[in-house]
Amino acid sequence: MHDLRVLRDQAEWLREGLQRRGVLDTLAPTVDRGESLEADRRALIQAVEERKAQRNANSQEVARRKRAKEDADELIAEGRALGDEIARLEQELASTEDALHSVLLEIPNVTLPDVPAGDESNNVIVKEWGTPRPSDGVKPHWEIASHLGLFDLERAAKISGSGFVVYRKGGARLVRALMNFFIDSHRDEHGYEEVWPPLLVNRATMTGTGQLPKFEDDAYATRTDDLFLIPTAEVPVTNLYRDEIVDPDAMPMAFVAYSACFRREAGSAGKDTRGILRTHEFDKVELVRYAAPEQSAEQHELLTRHAETMLERLGIPYRRKLLAAGDTGFSSAKTYDLEAWAPGVGAWLEVSSCSNFTDYQARRANIRYRPAKGEKPRFVHTLNGSALAFPRTIACLLEHYQNADGTVNVPDVLRPYLGTDVLR
RNA sequence: GGACAGGUGGCCGAGUGGUUGAAGGCACCGGUCUCGAAAACCGGCAUACCGGUGAACCCGGUAUCGAGAGUUCGAAUCUCUCCCUGUCCGCCA
Numbered sequence: 001m002h003d004l005r006v007l008r009d010q011a012e013w014l015r016e017g018l019q020r021r022g023v024l025d026t027l028a029p030t031v032d033r034g035e036s037l038e039a040d041r042r043a044l045i046q047a048v049e050e051r052k053a054q055r056n057a058n059s060q061e062v063a064r065r066k067r068a069k070e071d072a073d074e075l076i077a078e079g080r081a082l083g084d085e086i087a088r089l090e091q092e093l094a095s096t097e098d099a100l101h102s103v104l105l106e107i108p109n110v111t112l113p114d115v116p117a118g119d120e121s122n123n124v125i126v127k128e129w130g131t132p133r134p135s136d137g138v139k140p141h142w143e144i145a146s147h148l149g150l151f152d153l154e155r156a157a158k159i160s161g162s163g164f165v166v167y168r169k170g171g172a173r174l175v176r177a178l179m180n181f182f183i184d185s186h187r188d189e190h191g192y193e194e195v196w197p198p199l200l201v202n203r204a205t206m207t208g209t210g211q212l213p214k215f216e217d218d219a220y221a222t223r224t225d226d227l228f229l230i231p232t233a234e235v236p237v238t239n240l241y242r243d244e245i246v247d248p249d250a251m252p253m254a255f256v257a258y259s260a261c262f263r264r265e266a267g268s269a270g271k272d273t274r275g276i277l278r279t280h281e282f283d284k285v286e287l288v289r290y291a292a293p294e295q296s297a298e299q300h301e302l303l304t305r306h307a308e309t310m311l312e313r314l315g316i317p318y319r320r321k322l323l324a325a326g327d328t329g330f331s332s333a334k335t336y337d338l339e340a341w342a343p344g345v346g347a348w349l350e351v352s353s354c355s356n357f358t359d360y361q362a363r364r365a366n367i368r369y370r371p372a373k374g375e376k377p378r379f380v381h382t383l384n385g386s387a388l389a390f391p392r393t394i395a396c397l398l399e400h401y402q403n404a405d406g407t408v409n410v411p412d413v414l415r416p417y418l419g420t421d422v423l424r
Numbered sequence: 425g426g427a428c429a430g431g432u433g434g435c436c437g438a439g440u441g442g443u444u445g446a447a448g449g450c451a452c453c454g455g456u457c458u459c460g461a462a463a464a465c466c467g468g469c470a471u472a473c474c475g476g477u478g479a480a481c482c483c484g485g486u487a488u489c490g491a492g493a494g495u496u497c498g499a500a501u502c503u504c505u506c507c508c509u510g511u512c513c514g515c516c517a
Contacts, residue, residue, distance in 0.1 A: 079496095
């Protein structure tokens with residue numbers, strides 16, 4: 001969410017940002033409306049406060065007269081009239097602020113200057129690592145997994161529905177191995193604090209990171225408790241410090257969390273649905289950082305490197321893609337996607353998305369820090385990235401390391417976790 | 425899930441419906457004193473928003489005593505709903 005002051009002071013900057021995302025045509029009327037609502041809001045505040053000041057003075061005079069045993073009936077009548085007028089103006093103010101709030105919620109973050117303008121055709125591959133294995137003669141991961149008995153999609157459909165997976169045998173152990181390998185690396189080598197968050201969170205938490213109210217249909221909700229299953233660990237971890245002022249000495253703060261992630265995926269039927277590439281429940285290790293504004297660009301590079309390192313350790317070829325403004329998520333100011341090569345399906349699979357949200361998310365979740373004693377609190381910058389999402393990583397591992405006989409070599413770093421050097 | 429007891433400033437803690445943004449204490453900051461420190465004493469010490477020049481300092485105003493709604497000329501104080509915490513009981517891995 002933007003500061004409502006941008007509507008007063010930086011409307012042109014906002015319009016340029018929308019232009020770069022390619023959404024100015026649709027959102028220009030919204031910005032115009034926001035500007036006028038912002039002016040209305042201030043006028044109403046002045047009107048209300050002026051009358052409240054009168055009422056306060058009036059009440060004090062009533063108190064004085066009563067103590068002096070003087071008559072105050074006339075003043076009391078005056079106060080009643082003021083009260084009615086205040087109630088009316090406050091109602092008007094409330095509806096203006098509601099309207100203003102929904103305007104602000106419709107306006108996406110403005111991307112950073114180094115993000116290319118335009119739609120996804122302007123995305124830039126900024127880096128490539130490793131040599132993609134040729135697709136000739138290699139099988140897709142679902143065939144490998146079926147041969148080795150790693151997933152059981154049929155029974156998953158029976159017990160939960162389509163879009164779920166039961167991992168079995170080496171597949172189940174692979175999930176556990178990836179979780180430990182990722183968390184251990186980030187904790188021990190990259191200095192992240194390990195966090196194990198709840199998977200069910202309340203409405204305020206979902207609102208703090210922007211899943212609600214707009215995207216309520218994308219989340220699973222419980223029937224009776226107004227709790228939601230998290231779509232990513234970003235939600236509980238970013239909300240850890242919601243409504244707090246964090247210690248500046250602790251910054252930047254860095255958290256790593258494994259979680260199951262739950263997504264209804266309404267509207268994405270038929271897209272990458274084969275095998276385990278898009279499921280309603282999947283596992284992911286997530287990195288979250290809180291930084292001071294002047295640190296966030298560098299912190300974004302650092303976090304992205306931490307995610308990349310996981311692919312390098314696993315020996316999976318990948319590329320880093322800088323998303324153009326139009327392809328950058330609503331709340332993000334800059335996003336890198338990491339795409340790993342899956343030779344069996346012959347495609348680059350998105351296994352990580354690393355974003356700098358600047359203060360957009362922090363303002364909504366009200367996460368601040370005080371730069372120095374006596375200074376005003378400022379909003380932190382929040383960043384997060386997957387490192388990594390399991391299912392697509394598993395698909396790439398199986399396809400990249402497959403042997404002609406249907407077995408799969410285990411990369412060195414996973415051997416201690418998996419207890420074997422070949423899945424057979 | 426049930427029964428009690430609570431939620432007041434960074435912390436502790438007072439508060440009869442009317443100069444209470446809120447006593448007092450602790451912590452913190454500045455000063456006096458001291459060679460220096462401690463002690464003592466003096467002073468300061470919340471946040472947000474609106475306006476005064478869309479800079480600083482400053483000034484005026486409004487709001488905030490868990491949250492929201494209500495009663496009232498006026499609410500930390502009365503009423504209702506909700507949330508949270510503690511203790512006991514129940515249930516449970």
